[in-house]
Amino acid sequence: MTGMDFPENEKRSLNFIESIIEEDLRNNKNESRVHTRFPPEPNGYLHIGHAKSICLNFGLADSYNGLCNLRFDDTNPEKEDVEYVDSIMEDIKWLGFEWNDTPYYASDYFDQLYEWSVQLIKEGKAYVDDQPQELISRQRGVPTRPGEESPYRNRRIEENLDLFERMKNGEFPNGARVLRAKVDMASPNMHMRDPVMYRILHQEHHRTGNKWCIYPMYDWAHGQSDYLEGITHSICTLEFEIHRPLYDWFLNQLVDEGAYRPRQIEFARLNLSYTVMSKRKLLELVQDKHVKGWNDPRMPTISGYRRRGYTPESIRNFADRIGVAKRDNVIDVGLLEFSVREHLNQIAPRVFAVLDPVKVVITNYPEGKVEHMVLENNPEDTEGGSREVPFSREVYIERDDFMEDPPKKFFRMGPGREVRLKGAYIVKCEDYIKDEDGNITEIHCTYDPESKSGGSGASRKVKGTLHWVSTTHAIDAEIRLYDRLFMDEDPAGHKEKDFKEFLNPDSLKVLRHGKLEPSLKTAKPGDKFQFQRLGYFCVDLDSADKNLVFNRTVPLRDSWTKMNK
């Protein structure tokens, strides 16, 4: 793996999974191998929650010189699709990870799983149940009381064998029969009450086509897949904790005591404030066209963040910061944004862009004169170089940067005040013009020729510094200021409500006439910039008219707005 930005010398303490692994290593368990896996179901795009799991699984394999498989958990053809398979592989690569060997698929094990099922039937540990779903569910009962055994539970082995084969051969319709493991109907753990191993599903599979019409359930497929791949540490989220006894039960039926076997370890999934991360809900947003696709920049998907301008490094650093534990958590989305700013601050060139322009005329600056001001691209990057920005008699500044009657703590332009136009001159506001509605249409300034940046008189200090764009040289661009899409502060708390009530109506604002400095003319899709005082922006490309379009990745940290609250 490449590009992890952790200082080598920094001593990192172990999280609880690392502690478990190190103990296994000390005990020489499984020949001291470390082999993890990332097992998404290809039924949606990866989101920021998956990023945590990816960083964990691939990161662990990396730090213990082990391997990490990518395995598609494709046991339910009703929801799955190759589009998702492809996007998942793309997103993992983009995050900077490489999976062991080739991608693996649970569907590659359908034959082996079938064979093992036959073996369990022969051993009297599995049976075919003819009852309808509702009845089976009712017999399972409630967690506080023992369940009731199915009348088919003690069916003859030969009959089970025959029925199971006929299930496989397609002799029965969907839902007619299931194969169940004979575990314990009285177990306080509902998952142990004779769980379903196979259901009948006459449904084409995106990889096995029409070969199968019975498909294994998660519990019957997952641990066995881990075993077949030589996984040592099967790391999953907390909701599978209660499945672990069943995970172990199945393995115990197939594997001798003391032999190699995988071990399931659970951690708390990521919850992000203001962010909905349920695949079901995200799918609904896509299908109902609230967003333009899974990679809409407002989506908390990996591909959405990528398009919005997040970097893989920042997401990996975020994953490292939030840590791993078993306690339920809600991480402030501000921490993700901090991680993004932190990285973008190092790599993104500063440029001038004016989103809400008002014209400034420098009355004592010669008409027609143009000076090319030299500006540092990035003060955080000594090798970032510099560029020339044309300056002339008329420039745009941000409407917010002028106040007719400014309060004391406002450092920017106001009548009679002096400010510096960054990289150029100190100007003084002499006058301004308003239209009949009271809107300011033009500001008149004079400039101090001695104050040119880099010149002998440049040391004079003024309170404020403004960004600007020469009116005759400015280029236009569409600039999208994305806001948080979801208002859902506690995703877990509102699960019964329609989450769409929490959609933020301001989540997409388009400013069609941003004025940009001319160097941006050559910007390419994916290029990232800091628009001074406005935030970090990433070039999207509007496929329709090839106009320059910028997505705001994240606003700057803004203490000015805080001061005014």
Next chain:
RNA sequence: UGUCCGAUGGUGUAAUGGUAGCACUUGUGAUUUUGGUUCAUACAGUCAAGGUUCGAAUCCUUGUCGGACAACCA
């Protein structure tokens, strides 16, 4: 009145019987050609009650609170 899991500053996460540390947030200050960045500094924590121990966030007991589990989803 089931089983399993969890509980450390506002939010997260370390300390594995021996100094409760780190990050984000927040406050203050310094630097600054953007009020950003950077740096310094401050505030703030072991759910409760017992027990074991020279010593407990850590081990034990009880309680409280929170989460997960009753799909032919994963």
